Structure formats: structure tokens, C-alpha cells
Amino acid sequence: MNTLTTAQSEGPSAFREAVPLEFREATKRYPGSEAAAVDRLSLEVPAGEICVLVGPSGSGKTTAMRMVNRMIDISDGDILVGGRSVRDRDPTELRREIGYVIQQIGLFPHETIRQNVATVPRLLGWDKARTSRRVDELLELVGLSREMAGRYPAQLSGGQRQRVGVARALAADPPVMLMDEPFGAIDPINRERLQTEFLRLQAEIRKTVVFVTHDIDEAIRMGDRIAILQEGGHLAQYSPPAELLMRPANAFVEDFVGADRALKRLALMRVGDVGLDPPGDACGPTVGADQSLRDAFSEMLAHGQQRARVLDADRRAIGVLTLGVIAEALREDRG
Amino acid sequence: MIAVLAQLQIQERADSCVADDGICPGWIAENFDRYVAPFFQHVFLTLVSVAIGFAIAFALALVAHRRRWLVAPVVQVTGILYTLPSVAVFFLLLPITGRGNTTAIIALVAYTLLILFRNVITGLDGVPDEARDAGRGMGFTERQLLWRVELPLALPEIFAGLRIAVTSTVGLAALAFLAGAGGLGDALFDDYSFRSNVLVAGGLCVVLAAALDLAVLGVQRLLTPWAR
Numbered sequence: 001m002n003t004l005t006t007a008q009s010e011g012p013s014a015f016r017e018a019v020p021l022e023f024r025e026a027t028k029r030y031p032g033s034e035a036a037a038v039d040r041l042s043l044e045v046p047a048g049e050i051c052v053l054v055g056p057s058g059s060g061k062t063t064a065m066r067m068v069n070r071m072i073d074i075s076d077g078d079i080l081v082g083g084r085s086v087r088d089r090d091p092t093e094l095r096r097e098i099g100y101v102i103q104q105i106g107l108f109p110h111e112t113i114r115q116n117v118a119t120v121p122r123l124l125g126w127d128k129a130r131t132s133r134r135v136d137e138l139l140e141l142v143g144l145s146r147e148m149a150g151r152y153p154a155q156l157s158g159g160q161r162q163r164v165g166v167a168r169a170l171a172a173d174p175p176v177m178l179m180d181e182p183f184g185a186i187d188p189i190n191r192e193r194l195q196t197e198f199l200r201l202q203a204e205i206r207k208t209v210v211f212v213t214h215d216i217d218e219a220i221r222m223g224d225r226i227a228i229l230q231e232g233g234h235l236a237q238y239s240p241p242a243e244l245l246m247r248p249a250n251a252f253v254e255d256f257v258g259a260d261r262a263l264k265r266l267a268l269m270r271v272g273d274v275g276l277d278p279p280g281d282a283c284g285p286t287v288g289a290d291q292s293l294r295d296a297f298s299e300m301l302a303h304g305q306q307r308a309r310v311l312d313a314d315r316r317a318i319g320v321l322t323l324g325v326i327a328e329a330l331r332e333d334r335g
Numbered sequence: 336m337i338a339v340l341a342q343l344q345i346q347e348r349a350d351s352c353v354a355d356d357g358i359c360p361g362w363i364a365e366n367f368d369r370y371v372a373p374f375f376q377h378v379f380l381t382l383v384s385v386a387i388g389f390a391i392a393f394a395l396a397l398v399a400h401r402r403r404w405l406v407a408p409v410v411q412v413t414g415i416l417y418t419l420p421s422v423a424v425f426f427l428l429l430p431i432t433g434r435g436n437t438t439a440i441i442a443l444v445a446y447t448l449l450i451l452f453r454n455v456i457t458g459l460d461g462v463p464d465e466a467r468d469a470g471r472g473m474g475f476t477e478r479q480l481l482w483r484v485e486l487p488l489a490l491p492e493i494f495a496g497l498r499i500a501v502t503s504t505v506g507l508a509a510l511a512f513l514a515g516a517g518g519l520g521d522a523l524f525d526d527y528s529f530r531s532n533v534l535v536a537g538g539l540c541v542v543l544a545a546a547l548d549l550a551v552l553g554v555q556r557l558l559t560p561w562a563r
Contacts, residue, residue: 071472096474106469110487110561120473152561168473178472 276319434515454496458489
């Protein structure tokens with residue numbers, strides 16, 4: 001009975017180990033419609049990684065996600081969670097083991113934040129003390145103060161509600177999380193903050209996450225791997241973000257990732273990681289080694305300069321970034 | 336001496352007031368007792384009718400909630416019951432159920448069904464889809480979803496129905512004396528030309544309706560702290 005102290009002192013070790021997830025020719029056909037909504041989707045998500053399903057509307061990304069916890073039943077093929085077929089599982093039991101966050105979050109308006117977060121533990125019949133400890137732990141994890149616990153969802157801001165949604169999904173420590181456009185209803189500034197926050201959280205809890213979005217930038221930011229789906233639920237490409245930007249598999253992917261895909265790749269690289277020119281004469285703006293190449297590049301353009309001085313965390317000059325260096329970085333990255 | 340004289344004068348004035356069928360505070364104060372029994376009979380008729388009506392309407396609504404095709408026929412049938420003149424229903428029932436509470440309550444129950452059924456259904460329909468989806472996605476069974484999410488969220492609408500049902504039943508129960516079930520209507524029609532009588536009997540109906548309405552509202556507030 002040392003859950004609380006363990007969780008506080010050791011953090012990550014308190015979380016259950018994630019499991020891999022596999023789509024095997026998973027197909028969804030609706031009666032009366034000839035075309036499949038999801039067409040023989042096969043992909044593997046390694047344990048503890050974020051797989052983003054991205055695509056235009058009608059590409060079946062949400063359908064594919066909802067087949068994992070059987071909110072939508074599979075017509076053909078299979079999905080394995082931790083090696084077990086979801087088709088053999090009792091749907092309610094399966095769902096209690098899989099975290100679920102949707103765009104509108106779907107907090108229960110008639111329950112306090114504490115009660116909302118305690119939803120799955122209560123379904124699983126946890127005792128009061130254990131549930132209450134768990135709720136405190138989760139609210140702290142997602143950065144909500146204790147006084148929030150007694151409030152109702154209507155009394156919270158959109159960003160706070162979103163955090164409660166994540167806490168609620170994590171309550172019973174599920175090995176797998178499903179997130180359907182979880183930041184879709186949040187304004188751009190807060191969205192970016194929540195994305196960063198979730199990535200930091202994920203580094204700690206290491207869940208296997210299926211994340212649905214229609215926004216390619218969000219996909220690139222959030223995904224360890226990205227599955228691009230096109231109309232009719234066909235998988236167009238499944239690869240890590242850098243790979244996707246470097247080698248789009250077909251015209252659809254190339255078009256979907258956008259004409260600025262070189263810039264998007266720059267966003268994935270850090271200034272400190274590329275082969276800088278040695279520090280020399282002081283000229284141009286200064287950029288941090290921690291910044292993305294994209295932001296550094298933008299800084300150079302903003303100053304009308306072709307070079308920038310790079311400073312490390314202690315503000316010591318460690319090199320010079322030039323247009324040539326950036327082009328070289330992109331070329332090298334291509335391998 | 337003077338005091339006794341004054342007393343007599345008041346008595347006289349009061350008596351002439353009664354003879355004129357006027358509104359006489361003295362008479363009312365003296366005769367208030369005779370309204371107590373009809374008042375409680377009225378309360379009884381109202382509460383029992385609304386309770387039975389609610390039980391029936393609620394059960395029908397739960398059945399129709401997952402079988403949408405049932406909603407239209409239930410609304411039609413209860414709608415017909417709602418439009419039947421209550422006096423006619425009393426007299427139609429008399430040969431079957433006889434004079435007394437049973438006849439009155441059957442008629443009063445019939446009136447509450449449409450309002451209560453419709454409000455329970457509307458309340459359940461108003462539950463946000465995302466709350467339902469989140470509930471299912473977290474592993475609620477359909478029964479758990481109904482009792483823990485859908486019905487609590489439908490409470491404001493359900494209580495709105497109860498308030499209308501309670502107040503309109505107080506009004507209709509004033510005719511229950513026609514079925515031999517007594518109530519404030521009995522007292523009222525006993526001497527409807529005497530304004531004091533009409534004022535007290537009618538006034539008690541209004542007070543009862545308002546009090547019950549407030550009571551239902553109070554219970555609603557207790558049960559839906561989140562809606563404040």
C-alpha cells in the first residue's frame with residue numbers, strides 16, 4: 001500500500017508497461033456501401049510509441065482508431081493488442097483497459113473533476129482509498145491543482161478540461177491510449193502548449209498511443225510514426241516523420257505533406273545537431289543550439305542575413321549557422 | 336360592559352357579511368377547520384396520481400429510449416388521453432370503477448402521462464453525444480450508461496415535467512369530487528355562491544400548487560448541484 005509514495009518518488013516506475021499494437025489487414029465495410037471505410041490496414045505500433053493516423057476526412061482514420069477498442073466492430077482482418085485479438089475480447093472489458101480521449105473530451109457535466117477522473121477505477125471496483133490516491137496523483141501529473149478536483153467541468157477552461165480528459169483516460173493505467181483529435185477544439189497557442197505537455201508526459205509514462213488528427217503539422221510534431229491514410233481507408237505510407245517528409249511514397253502523400261516539406265524537416269532538426277561552421281566574426285542574429293533549424297532559419301530571414309551565431313545554453317558561441325550549413329544538413333539527412 | 340358591546344357589534348357585522356355571501360375574515364377564521372380534511376385529500380390525490388403517472392411514463396420512456404419507433408405511438412396514445420375532457424372520463428369510469436379515489440386517480444394519472452413521458456424522452460435526447468461516446472469508450476455497459484450518465488443529465492428536463500404535472504394535477508383534482516373522491520373541489524362546489532368559501536377553497540388550491548412546485552424545485556436543486 002505504498003502507491004502514492006512510490007509514484008511520487010519514482011514516477012515512471014509506477015506505470016504499467018505498454019504493449020505493442022498491430023493492425024492485421026483490418027477492414028471495415030458498412031452494409032449498403034461498396035467501398036470499404038478502412039481497407040486492409042496493416043501496421044505495427046511498437047510498445048510505448050505514438051502512432052499518428054492522419055488523412056483527409058473520409059480516409060477512415062477515426063474508424064480505424066475506433067476499431068481498436070471495438071467502438072466499431074471489425075468486418076475483416078484483426079487487431080492485436082499486446083498480442084491478443086480484440087475480436088475475442090468482451091468489448092466493455094477491453095475498453096476499460098484502453099485509455100480513450102475524444103475531441104470534445106466528453107467529460108460528464110454532472111460529475112466533479114474528481115468523479116470524472118475516477119470513472120474507470122470505479123467501473124473496475126477499486127476501493128475508495130485507492131481511487132482517491134490515484135486521482136490526486138493524476139491531477140498532479142497533468143498539472144491541475146487540488147482545488148480543481150471539486151469543480152464541475154463547466155467551471156474549467158478548455159485547456160483544463162483537456163487535461164482532465166487525459167487524466168481520466170490514464171486513470172486505470174491502461175497500456176494503450178486512443179486519442180481522437182484531442183487538441184482539435186483548442187486555440188492554436190494553447191494547442192501547442194498541450195502538445196508539448198503531452199509529449200513530456202508521454203516521455204514519462206510511455207504508453208502505446210494511437211493518435212488521430214487531420215493536421216499534418218500536429219502529426220509530425222506528435223508522431224514517432226505516422227500513418228497517412230487516403231480516401232477509402234487505404235494506407236498510403238507508414239513511416240517516421242523525417243522519412244515521410246524526405247521520401248513521400250506517392251503523389252498523394254507529397255501533396256498532403258505540402259510543398260514546404262523541406263521546411264517541415266528543418267522543424268525536426270536542432271541547430272546544435274548539425275555541422276556548424278566554427279565561431280568567427282560576430283555578425284547576424286544569435287540563435288540557441290536548442291532551437292529547431294526552422295526557427296533559426298526564420299530568424300536569419302527576419303534579419304535579412306545569411307548567417308547566425310549559435311549560442312549554447314550558457315550563452316557561449318559554439319559556431320555559425322549559414323544557408324550552406326542548412327542545405328548541407330538537409331542533404332546529409334537524406335542519407 | 337363596553338367591551339362586550341363591541342364584541343356583539345362585530346358578531347353582528349360578521350353575520351350580515353355571511354348573509355351577503357361576502358368575504359368574511361371572521362367566518363374564515365372560525366371555519367378554517369372544515370377545509371383541513373379536503374385539503375389533505377387533495378394533496379393525497381395529487382401526489383398519488385403524479386407518482387403513479389411518473390412510474391408509468393418513466394418506464395415507457397426507458398423502453399422507448401432504445402427503441403425509438405415506440406416514441407411516436409406512445410406520444411399519440413398519451414396525447415389522446417391528455418385531450419379527453421376530465422369530466423367525461425370521470426363519468427365514463429364510474430360504472431366500471433365506481434365512486435371514489437380509484438376513479439379519480441385513474442383519470443388524473445392519464446393526464447400526467449403525456450407531459451412526463453415527453454419530458455423524460457426530451458431529457459434523454461438532450462444528453463451530449465460526446466458524454467455518451469466517452470462513457471461507452473471507457474467501458475460502461477448500456478445499463479450503467481443509462482443510470483450513471485444519461486438519466487442524471489436528463490434530470491433538469493424530467494423535473495421540469497414533474498413541476499408541470501404537479502401543478503396541473505392540483506387544478507384537475509378540484510374536479511375529483513365529481514367522481515366522489517372529495518378534495519378541495521368538494522368544499523368549493525358545496526357553496527359556490529358564498530365568496531368566503533370560494534376564496535378559501537380556491538386559495539388553498541393555489542397555495543398547494545405553489546408549495547408543491549417549490550418542493551419539486553427544491554428536490555431538483557439538491558439532485559443537480561452541477562446545473563447551478
